[in-house]
Amino acid sequence: MAAGLRPQDVDLTTVLADSRLANPVMTASGCAAAGQELQQFFDVSDLGAVVTKSIMRDVRSGRATPRMAETPSGMLNSIGLQGPGVNAFLARDLPWLLQHDARPIVSIAGSSLGEYAELARRVGNTPGVAAIEVNISCPNVEDRGLVFACHPVQAGRVLSVVRRDTPRGLPVFAKLSPDVTNIVDIARSVVEAGADGLVLINTLLGLNIDFTTMRPKLGGVMGGLSGPAVRPVAVRAVWQVANALPGIPLIGVGGIRTGADALEFLVAGASAVQVGTAIFNDPNAPVRVLSELRTELAAHGFARARDAVGYANRPALEGVMAQ
Numbered sequence: 016m017a018a019g020l021r022p023q024d025v026d027l028t029t030v031l032a033d034s035r036l037a038n039p040v041m042t043a044s045g046c047a048a049a050g051q052e053l054q055q056f057f058d059v060s061d062l063g064a065v066v067t068k069s070i071m072r073d074v075r076s077g078r079a080t081p082r083m084a085e086t087p088s089g090m091l092n093s094i095g096l097q098g099p100g101v102n103a104f105l106a107r108d109l110p111w112l113l114q115h116d117a118r119p120i121v122s123i124a125g126s127s128l129g130e131y132a133e134l135a136r137r138v139g140n141t142p143g144v145a146a147i148e149v150n151i152s153c154p155n156v157e158d159r160g161l162v163f164a165c166h167p168v169q170a171g172r173v174l175s176v177v178r179r180d181t182p183r184g185l186p187v188f189a190k191l192s193p194d195v196t197n198i199v200d201i202a203r204s205v206v207e208a209g210a211d212g213l214v215l216i217n218t219l220l221g222l223n224i225d226f227t228t229m230r231p232k233l234g235g236v237m238g239g240l241s242g243p244a245v246r247p248v249a250v251r252a253v254w255q256v257a258n259a260l261p262g263i264p265l266i267g268v269g270g271i272r273t274g275a276d277a278l279e280f281l282v283a284g285a286s287a288v289q290v291g292t293a294i295f296n297d298p299n300a301p302v303r304v305l306s307e308l309r310t311e312l313a314a315h316g317f318a319r320a321r322d323a324v325g326y327a328n329r330p331a332l333e334g335v336m337a338q
Contacts, residue, residue: 017316017317017318020312020313020314020316020317020318021313022309022310022312022313023309024313024318025309025312025313025317025318025319025320026318026319026320026321027039027305027308027309027312027319027320028319028320028321029063029286029287029320029321029324030264030286030321031146031186031188031211031212031264031266031286031287032146032186032188032211032212032264033184033186034145034146034186036063036064036118036287037063038062038063038305038320039063039277039281039285039286039287039288039308039320040062040063040277040287040288040289040290040301040302040304040305040308041062041063041064041065041066041120041266041287041288041289041290041301042062042064042065042066042289042290042291042294042301043066043268043289043290043291043292044066044067044068044069044122044148044150044190044289044291045068045069045092045094045122045291046290046291046292046294046295047065047068047294048067048068048108049065049067049068049104049108049109049111049112049119050065050067050108050111050112050115050117050119051108051111052298053294053298053301054115055298056298056299057299057301057302058115059112059115059117060115060116060117060118061302061305062117062118062301062302062305063118063287064117064118064119064120064145064146064287065112065117065118065119065120066120066121066122066148066289067104067108067112067119067120067121067122068098068122069096069098069122069123069124069150070098070100070101070104070121070122070123070124070134070138071096071098071100071101071123071124071125071126071130071134072100072101072125072130072133072134073100074098074099074100074103075095075096075097075098075100076095076097077094077095077096077097077098078093078094078095078097078233078234078235079234079235080234081232081233081234082094082095082233082234082235082238083233083238084223084232084233084238086221086223086240086242086244087244088242088243088244088270089240089241089242089243089244089245089270089292090240090241090242090292090295091221091222091223091232091233091238091239091240092218092238092239092241093233093234093235093236093237093238093239095235096124096153101134101137101138104121105137105138105141109121109141109143109144112143113143118145119143119144119145120144120145120146120147120148120188121138121144121146121147121148122147122148122149122150122190123135123138123147123148123149123150123177124149124150124151124152124153125153125173126153128172128173128176131149131173131176131177132176132177132179132180133180134177135147135176135177135178135179135180135181135187136180136181139180139181139182139185140182144185145186146185146186146187146188146211147177147181147185147186147187147188148188148189148190148214149173149174149177149187149188149189149190149210150190150217151163151164151170151173151174151189151190151191151192151205152164152190152192152217152218162192162194164190164191164192164194164195164201164217165192165194165195165201166201167200167201167203167204168204170189170191170201170204170205170208171204171205171207171208172208173189173205173208174187174189174204174205174208174209174210175208175209177209178208178209178210179209186211186212187209187210187211187212188210188211188212188213188214188264188266189202189205189206189210189212189213189214190213190214190215190216190217191205191213191214191215191216191217191252192216192217193216193217193219193245193248193249193252194219194220198215198216198252198255198256199255199256199259199260202215202256202259202260202263203259203260206260206263211264212263212264212265212266213256213263213264213265213266214265214266214268214289215249215252215253215256215265215266215267215268215269215285216245216248216249216252216268216269217239218238218239218240218241218245219239219240219245219248220237220238220239220240221237221238221239221240222236222237222238241269241270241291241292242270242292242293243270243272244270245269245270246269246270246271246276246279248269249267249268249269249270249280250267250269250279250280250283253265253267253280253283253284253285254283254284254327254328256284257283257284257285257325257328258284258328264286264287265284265285265286266285266286266287266288266289267280267281267283267285267287267288267289268288268289268290268291270292271288271289271290271291271293271304272293272300272304273304273307274304274305274306274307274308274309274310274311275307275311276304277290277304277307277308277311278308278311278312278315278323281320281323281324281326282323282324282325282326282327283325283327283328284324284325284327284328285324286321286324288304290304308320
């Protein structure tokens with residue numbers, strides 16, 4: 016670590032599964048569609064990558080309203096993966112991202128192994144895609160509606176077909192759910208199945224009640240909890256997986272509002288971060304976090320963002336988790 020660093024002297028480049036990014040800050044899937052909504056606030060090419068809203072094979076209308084509810088230090092959402100389907104995405108949204116020099120990481124989601132395989136082929140063979148993020152927090156219609164992400168075998172099967180049908184050299188990242196007994200088991204399963212890296216974490220399942228109606232606030236009853244309230248859970252997941260699977264690229268996501276929040280994820284073991292819920296009340300949040308992260312790295316003596324990755328897991332702290 017170096018003393019007296021200026022923020023402008025910090026090297027922000029990061030590497031994820033042989034993919035080099037100019038900086039480690041991305042959008043989080045689902046918080047800004049395919050990026051066009053943010054272009055009026057900042058240049059999307061300034062980010063390390065733009066992660067799209069999860070794309071499904073077919074047009075999807077989503078769940079009943081209300082779909083969002085504010086909670087202490089966070090929010091619940093029950094959108095239901097509303098979207099135009101892969102045909103519209105490839106015809107309209109992806110070309111826009113490429114025209115604006117963004118690095119698109121395309122999130123895909125399916126309800127069966129066949130859907131994931133088809134999406135992997137369609138998206139993976141389209142020029143300009145930087146990586147595929149596999150959203151496995153979907154019910155498997157072929158297995159009694161069990162969520163793929165909650166079962167090591169099922170999660171591994173999804174990543175196996177995606178990796179099989181995605182061109183070699185195009186990174187595939189699995190986005191994991193925190194709603195499991197042991198996230199390391201799921202992480203190990205998807206890595207063994209071919210995932211090049213992991214995104215930690217997806218939202219936590221939650222519910223809140225409207226006292227006017229004495230019924231759940233969301234039309235879908237339960238929803239995904241995001242925002243600052245989940246950040247300690249996400250940092251814990253990154254820490255655990257970084258220690259259990261050293262060398263596997265991790266992307267941290269969950270409640271990041273500031274550069275200090277982003278640095279916490281890097282120090283815990285993430286090589287990049289995603290900014291999501293903060294965008295809803297501050298559309299400039301991704302580039303602001305990027306600027307603040309540069310300042311935080313300099314203030315703590317990190318000349319390169321890569322030097323901060325996993326710093327909390329260095330030998331001096333060995334054995335802490337075992338106590």
